[in-house]
Amino acid sequence: MATRNLLLLPGDGIGPEAMAEVRKLITAMNEKLGTGFATEEGLVGGSAYDAHGQAISDADMAKAMAADAVLFGAVGGPKWDAVPYEVRPEAGLLRLRKDMELFANLRPAICYPALASSSSLRQEVVEGLDILIVRELTGGVYFGEPKQIIDLGNGQKRGIDTQVYDTFEIERISGVAFELARTRQNRVTSMEKRNVMKSGVLWNEVVTATHKAKYSDVKLDHMLADAGGMQLVRWPKQFDVIVTDNLFGDMLSDVAAMLTGSLGMLPSASLGAPDAVTGKRKALYEPVHGSAPDIAGQGIANPIAMIASFAMCLRYSFNMVAEADRLEAAIAAVLDDGLRTKDIMSEGKTEVGTTEMGDAIIAKF
Amino acid sequence: MATRNLLLLPGDGIGPEAMAEVRKLITAMNEKLGTGFATEEGLVGGSAYDAHGQAISDADMAKAMAADAVLFGAVGGPKWDAVPYEVRPEAGLLRLRKDMELFANLRPAICYPALASSSSLRQEVVEGLDILIVRELTGGVYFGEPKQIIDLGNGQKRGIDTQVYDTFEIERISGVAFELARTRQNRVTSMEKRNVMKSGVLWNEVVTATHKAKYSDVKLDHMLADAGGMQLVRWPKQFDVIVTDNLFGDMLSDVAAMLTGSLGMLPSASLGAPDAVTGKRKALYEPVHGSAPDIAGQGIANPIAMIASFAMCLRYSFNMVAEADRLEAAIAAVLDDGLRTKDIMSEGKTEVGTTEMGDAIIAKF
Ligand SMILES: CC(C)[C@H](C(=O)O)[C@@H](O)C(=O)O
Ligand SMILES: CC(C)[C@H](C(=O)O)[C@@H](O)C(=O)O
Numbered sequence: 001m002a003t004r005n006l007l008l009l010p011g012d013g014i015g016p017e018a019m020a021e022v023r024k025l026i027t028a029m030n031e032k033l034g035t036g037f038a039t040e041e042g043l044v045g046g047s048a049y050d051a052h053g054q055a056i057s058d059a060d061m062a063k064a065m066a067a068d069a070v071l072f073g074a075v076g077g078p079k080w081d082a083v084p085y086e087v088r089p090e091a092g093l094l095r096l097r098k099d100m101e102l103f104a105n106l107r108p109a110i111c112y113p114a115l116a117s118s119s120s121l122r123q124e125v126v127e128g129l130d131i132l133i134v135r136e137l138t139g140g141v142y143f144g145e146p147k148q149i150i151d152l153g154n155g156q157k158r159g160i161d162t163q164v165y166d167t168f169e170i171e172r173i174s175g176v177a178f179e180l181a182r183t184r185q186n187r188v189t190s191m192e193k194r195n196v197m198k199s200g201v202l203w204n205e206v207v208t209a210t211h212k213a214k215y216s217d218v219k220l221d222h223m224l225a226d227a228g229g230m231q232l233v234r235w236p237k238q239f240d241v242i243v244t245d246n247l248f249g250d251m252l253s254d255v256a257a258m259l260t261g262s263l264g265m266l267p268s269a270s271l272g273a274p275d276a277v278t279g280k281r282k283a284l285y286e287p288v289h290g291s292a293p294d295i296a297g298q299g300i301a302n303p304i305a306m307i308a309s310f311a312m313c314l315r316y317s318f319n320m321v322a323e324a325d326r327l328e329a330a331i332a333a334v335l336d337d338g339l340r341t342k343d344i345m346s347e348g349k350t351e352v353g354t355t356e357m358g359d360a361i362i363a364k365f
Numbered sequence: 366m367a368t369r370n371l372l373l374l375p376g377d378g379i380g381p382e383a384m385a386e387v388r389k390l391i392t393a394m395n396e397k398l399g400t401g402f403a404t405e406e407g408l409v410g411g412s413a414y415d416a417h418g419q420a421i422s423d424a425d426m427a428k429a430m431a432a433d434a435v436l437f438g439a440v441g442g443p444k445w446d447a448v449p450y451e452v453r454p455e456a457g458l459l460r461l462r463k464d465m466e467l468f469a470n471l472r473p474a475i476c477y478p479a480l481a482s483s484s485s486l487r488q489e490v491v492e493g494l495d496i497l498i499v500r501e502l503t504g505g506v507y508f509g510e511p512k513q514i515i516d517l518g519n520g521q522k523r524g525i526d527t528q529v530y531d532t533f534e535i536e537r538i539s540g541v542a543f544e545l546a547r548t549r550q551n552r553v554t555s556m557e558k559r560n561v562m563k564s565g566v567l568w569n570e571v572v573t574a575t576h577k578a579k580y581s582d583v584k585l586d587h588m589l590a591d592a593g594g595m596q597l598v599r600w601p602k603q604f605d606v607i608v609t610d611n612l613f614g615d616m617l618s619d620v621a622a623m624l625t626g627s628l629g630m631l632p633s634a635s636l637g638a639p640d641a642v643t644g645k646r647k648a649l650y651e652p653v654h655g656s657a658p659d660i661a662g663q664g665i666a667n668p669i670a671m672i673a674s675f676a677m678c679l680r681y682s683f684n685m686v687a688e689a690d691r692l693e694a695a696i697a698a699v700l701d702d703g704l705r706t707k708d709i710m711s712e713g714k715t716e717v718g719t720t721e722m723g724d725a726i727i728a729k730f
Contacts, residue, residue, distance in 0.1 A: 196612075255620060
């Protein structure tokens with residue numbers, strides 16, 4: 001079996017603790033299933049800045065470009081609040097996304113049945129929730145130029161960011177959304193602010209045209225992004241796949257994640273385009289939660305989002321569908337057994353630490 | 366008593382029905398209390414477009430500039446989905462905001478006790494909720510230039526919007542937030558995406574400096590806007606006043622509004638700077654809900670948000686604090702009596718139409 005090359009970038013805060021559980025899982029899979037995963041390690045975020053003054057080094061970027069898939073923990077923390085903008089922890093993540101051209105960010109918002117009662121929403125509103133947010137990840141206001149602060153004199157400064165989208169960028173991300181919808185409930189809701197933004201007008205136009213040309217079997221709706229945020233809170237089950245731009249996707253996927261009551265559980269995948277010859281796509285997998293510096297190093301972080309991100313990696317990068325299904329089933333089984341890390345603990349359940357949770361999932365796998 | 370000049374812009378959809386209730390209320394106040402309100406009427410949105418091909422005419426803009434306050438219903442509907450961008454219904458509202466320099470948008474998100482059970486969130490999460498979102502309304506990506514679609518040839522177009530904030534704009538909106546916080550729980554949370562946007566870096570810097578220079582008695586926190594959206598869903602009562610930019614404010618205030626389960630009930634105020642000589646500020650008051658074309662003309666729309674917007678008008682434009690308090694109490698009393706329009710109807714309550722709801726509130730006032 002061909003070697004499968006993974007780059008592990010644990011990052012900051014609880015990133016390394018969560019990644020340690022995936023490392024154990026990979027070892028176990030190699031031993032038991034002969035999966036032939038080969039791993040390398042690198043630094044990103046604050047830990048990379050501490051080591052060599054950059055949010056990710058060129059050497060680690062080269063490893064990321066060469067790997068079959070990157071597993072990413074989390075970046076940031078108060079320790080680096082005052083570092084220069086260019087080398088802040090997030091810059092490492094943004095460089096990975098941009099240089100690897102990971103334009104398609106898949107964020108499932110799933111409500112684990114065992115956790116429906118821990119959402120701030122009523123149980124009937126979130127129980128059984130399964131939506132997928134497809135967020136454009138390499139364009140929009142995150143990367144558009146000019147992006148700068150100008151000194152105007154007289155104590156006045158001007159902060160500028162630029163939202164830019166080209167036709168091809170909207171085409172390719174909506175293509176991903178339509179394709180994925182076909183494997184689900186076959187419905188896509190596109191969200192923008194066409195009533196205020198010209199990029200929103202173009203977004204709406206291109207999604208509509210892409211739908212008409214290639215995906216007219218999929219049901220397509222358009223919703224203004226602010227109304228979309230409302231509808232996510234009101235009745236999220238109305239959605240199947242949501243496709244939206246980088247900034248709206250950032251906001252909306254975080255709201256969607258919080259709905260589920262399962263924030264510590266949610267994975268994400270960031271994918272590039274398939275290579276014209278090999279069909280392979282660059283990919284990075286990361287939990288939706290952040291680095292949670294307040295609980296880092298205590299052994300209480302929930303590793304499930306990181307492990308579920310690895311399940312997405314099995315599915316999307318290695319087409320190991322059966323293994324991905326089994327890993328996701330193992331997570332659900334452990335929850336059904338009543339095991340809980342502190343963040344999802346509730347009465348009558350058994351509180352466990354990061355490593356116990358990881359071990360339990362590996363044992364069920 | 367000096368005449369108080371109001372411009373009524375009912376707009377489209379349910380706007381005219383809701384405004385009719387405020388008109389009755391104004392007449393009643395003039396008769397019983399001698400409040401001396403003088404009203405003019407104008408067109409905005411789709412109805413203005415139908416009448417004279419613009420989303421608001423220059424004549425009506427002049428009336429708005431001259432009025433002591435503008436009451437605004439709602440704009441938009443499928444009928445005008447295909448009109449040119451420059452004259453789309455929303456352009457009327459945006460022109461009012463811009464030309465009147467209404468930079469401060471106040472959006473209270475209050476959970477009426479009688480309605481706590483109609484939220485999609487758990488009752489304990491929203492019961493007693495009372496937060497105020499202070500949204501910058503004349504800057505940011507709504508108005509920054511360039512804002513255009515460029516034809517790149519080869520079937521490619523580029524949509525561009527520009528997010529721009531100057532120091533003075535951030536100073537004045539944060540000043541409003543700090544002042545209002547002093548009349549409440551004395552806490553402000555500022556939200557931006559400084560980890561991705563240069564305007565966010567400047568926003569954070571200026572809010573911090575304004576706080577230090579003039580409002581250090583107020584508790585100030587900073588939160589990334591995506592995390593802020595999450596926290597609104599998780600535990601909204603942690604907030605008192607939230608200050609944020611135009612686009613984040615649009616998203617976050619809609620999410621906050623939906624939390625309360627009282628969307629049809631929520632008012633807003635958009636205020637300009639006090640005149641250097643008279644101290645008067647230009648102002649526009651509008652419900653947070655939209656034009657709801659699907660239920661327009663049926664006499665079932667909830668007029669409470671529009672009436673509550675008039676209460677804000679009494680408070681902020683005419684300093685009629687006692688009357689504003691009484692009007693808000695009248696709304697709460699009618700709800701306590703069990704009257705409900707269709708949108709907030711629940712078992713055991715009495716369903717009423719738009720005019721009955723308006724009449725009931727006027728009777729209690
Ligand atoms: C860390 C930050 C730059 C990032 C973003 O804004 O994209 C994060 O919020 C996310 O959603 O992945
Ligand atoms: C109608 C639209 C232009 C407006 C906005 O985006 O500001 C609305 O959503 C609002 O929040 O007042």
